[in-house]
Amino acid sequence: MGIPHLLSTLEKLRRPASRSFSSDGGREQLPAAVIDGSALAHFIFNCCVKTFRDRTADVLAFDYAAYQRAVVRWLEDLEAGFTITHIFIDGHLPSYKTDTRTSRVQKAVTDLARLRTLSPAAIDLRKSPWTPTPPFLIAAFTDAVYCHERYRHVVRTVPGEADAFCAGAASEYQGGEAVIFTADSDLLVYPSKPHVRIAMLGDMAFEDAEDGRTVKVTLWTPAEIDALLGGDGNLLRFAWVLHHDSLRAAHITSTFPSAAASVVKERGKVLGGVLVPPVFQEQYTLPPRELYFSSTDDTPPVILDSRAAEVVYRSRSFSSLAHPRSKEADVTVYLPVLFEDVTKKSAWNVGLRVRKLAYSILFDNSTMLSEACRKAAGVTHRYINLSTTADAGKLADEVAAVPTLGDTRAVLVYVVSQVIIEHSQAGSPLEKTDILALLAAITHSPSLFEIPAIPTEEWTWPRVQLLAQVYAGLWSMYLLSVATTVTGNTDSELQQRLAAMPKMVEALNVRRFMAVYAIMPRVGKKARKRARKRVKTGEGDEGDDLGRVVGRLFREGDIQGVLEILGGQEGGSGDSADDGSGGEDEYMGMTVG
Template identity: 25%
Template sequence: MGIPQLRRHLEPYAERAILDPSNVVLDGPALAYHVLGLCTRTARKTSPLEQPSYELLGRTAIAWLKRIQSCGLLVSAIYFDSFLPASKRPERIQRLIKSSRDLIKYHSAYPAGVPGTSSRHAAGDADVDLFPSAWPAERKAQPPAPPFLVPAIIDALRSSPEFGHLVKLVPGEADGFCARHVRQHGGLVLTSDSDLLVYDLGQTGGVVFLADIAADEETQRLWAPQYIPVHICKRLSLKPEAGLRSLAFEVSRDPHLTLQQAVERCKAGQATSATEDEYSDFVDLYLSPEVASKLEADHVLLLDPRISEIVLRSLKTKGIATTSPGNKTISKRDDDDALEMFLPFLLDCPARTSAWEASKATRQLAYAVLQSLRGSDVISMSEMRRLQSMSSGTNLAVPKLTEIDGLGDALLARLYEIEAGLSDPNLIWVTLAIYEDIAMTIDRGRGSPLSLGVLRQAASGEIDPCSWEFLHLLAQTQATYYSLRMLFQVLKFAAHHTGTLSTPLSKLVRYLARLPSLPDFPSARTFAQTLLELREGGALSSLQTLCADYGDAMLLIRSVQEPQNDNKSKKRKRRAPPGGTTKPRSGNPFDLLAGVGD
């Protein structure tokens, strides 16, 4: 996450040279975002339609790693964090608030629709320069990064024969594990995070920033500035035992200090005397990392980072000891019962309800399964979606353990019911997403389902992939897919941890094994075609079966099937009273799965 100005201050003290053959470890999240930067360097950054596919991102990550190995660097490990310490929560919240505000700015910049694909660039087809000499800046408002970037990179690396065994999804923050690896074995950390400069990297360990690496095509060697903390401390006449921690502390407290001023404060001992407690807390962040249960670390490799975090936090609240900075064992805290899920940030319309809302019942079932890991009830879960200010997130009730099997049966029955009407089973998941949107709208008793409006546009040949309606429905569909992926991974982990699953949940996990991989999730470039295929694949008949009791929804579904009657449908809609003839539904949030009130 980085300390502002620290890297800039230390740039003159970096050793600029050819990277000799050596062992390197990768900061996994930094690698993922570096690859994203490589793939979007020449794209139209204001358009989500020009964001690279997950397939291209994964392929580029592997190509980049192969290239640095061919130039003499030996990749020893690629660390991804799966359990961020509580001390990072305020910073994560601030990042989420910034992302939310940036999304609002993006929507305000393009209220009538986002920019499309430029004629000079075929989205996703451009050659990727692995070591560019320049990084063009973009000052205009941009969409958020692809929501599943990091897990997509992890999946691609896991499937690679060369690098799969090097992926380490660690039960803590990746920075600390990268530093510990280099401290114990020597070598370099490749990262984009200046925090790595503050860790103890041993006598020979160093840091290289990913964007600084250049390739010499003639000699097939790599060149980059190397930041060796021990050497930098010696040149600055700082005590080697403190490393750069005291300097980083001074810079973090006052980013406006010059390097000379910060060094003078370090030498005067101001950091350790005037603010001893504050300095001690700062130093603790860069000692041995706080980790969750090591007992489950191997199986955590099968989880996405954000999913593994909530799973490991559930294990932590069970009373399993954790290791804090300084290798001290800490016990369960009073706030450990407050579980939070930081959901991937979607490109949805900020003027509408969060795209995560329609699929919440699936995630509530996943959270309910966590109780089997925890050994006690989970009363509620706070989901971190879009945030405008410091907040505890969106609170979701969690079903009791006794309700889990019934909810699992209900979801499986719904999936079978959808599949029965389809000629293409690949449409199961998107049909479920459409149904969830319809059900959410009916639950609220106002308005028309967004999904049916967009489907009607597709049927009449008027669909606009740049419209916010299209993008919001896409985000809701992505949320449905990922919620099912979350449920699948939690069920798999629960089976491993407890040794068994009930019969209903075992059947459900087998069905969910059919979920598509992240590269096959709907995207801004593929979703319009998927919506067209729904009409031909029998999805509308399945939706009619599911929505048989909802008069207004049935009329809208028929208007999608018969777009030539659209004008008559509009007249009927104008004559209908506000709210139409929608049948009221129970306020129970689990009725969507259990079918209560249908």
């Protein structure tokens, strides 16, 4: 919870110190770096946004791989002056965040609706100052850290807000200075020892010097500020005064007119009489020490996505780890906000059955569980009737009916089939080009040409709605995978397929999806005929059975076959280029075309 004007007010009392750290500075031991990973993930994303050339394409087809490289570079640069000891990711947000979270979701939906009005046909993000957050940003950040040989041992998805765990780990550090890197001024309010410093991510820089790389930071010392305010926890009281509007008017303007040292003692006396409500105090209590230092068998493994982690830490098996404990018996799952068309039904209709199964594995049937997601231009809470675990076997059979056994992309093809069925049942079946684009998005066959730049006018709302539905299906499958991993309670065949599922950030190639729309008008009749023949005969590169998989999918799903999908395309530039050498190239190297 933010404290209004906290830093600007405290700066009048004591300006933070600006210091530079370097491994070549002659220090025997570098300070420890304790990082609020959730804050850093968004900070690096905002840095990436500043470098985007085509804002629409670079945001909607966000390059997760490039982002992950930027994350690793930032951590490596930080090591020039610090030893990274902890990276904490939010894994559970307490009940007192409910209003804040709902308002944030509503703001994102409102921004989405406003953009939909400003760009009714082709999407142009230049028409709005709002920059949507990629749906798997935290998962991409955590995965980049966890897959790194040096950093994987210091990252944890914690059963609470990352800032509380950062404050606790820094205070417990025994090797000298410990610096918490964050974007949240609330870190100053937590109890801390004299060796703890706070560095705001926006007030730091990496610099090159004659003696090597340096890290320049602006450091706040909470214990020192608390002492200037009279000690005895007066910094917490001061934060409450700033937070509470009625007290802010009474105390800030009259009692604290200046930051002169001569009145500091008097401030302490005034603050000593301020009563801080227990609910506010609870927000700034430190978690038990074992929660951020132990890695026992009772602790779930690293969960890449914060929203999935939150579901786990509300479950019957892991709720006892949550800090602070949830006071609500009912469970609300805040689904990631997707970039979608507000005039259509929520993309989260896709994957609902899969999520129900995941919830059933984690929660008792008596649990009142709801999902918070978009409905039109607002936010709704949809109550979920939990499935029975017997449905796991049925789902496994459905997934098994799509690809051949052992295909690592089985789950992806299943997700695409669910998107197609969703449109068919709604009475608005997908166009054949849309289906081919979806198949292209999940295909990792090598492209035989460079994917062209996608003109802005190609980014239409129906297309981003398709992408949002695939994202919803992927996240639902990931949640089910997490549920089966932490409990080991599901059909073994389904668990095998879920384990083989590609990572969320690698599963969907948005640029290939969009390229289909740019390429299809140029495809000649002979090229389409050869593509049909390849699918029919199951030809393709050795080891790539996607053609047979897709053919089976559409035939058994009673949806128009791939032959009709390719053969029914209208238009094109004629057959002058169809001399027997370029048909497959036109279809991006895919076995299906």
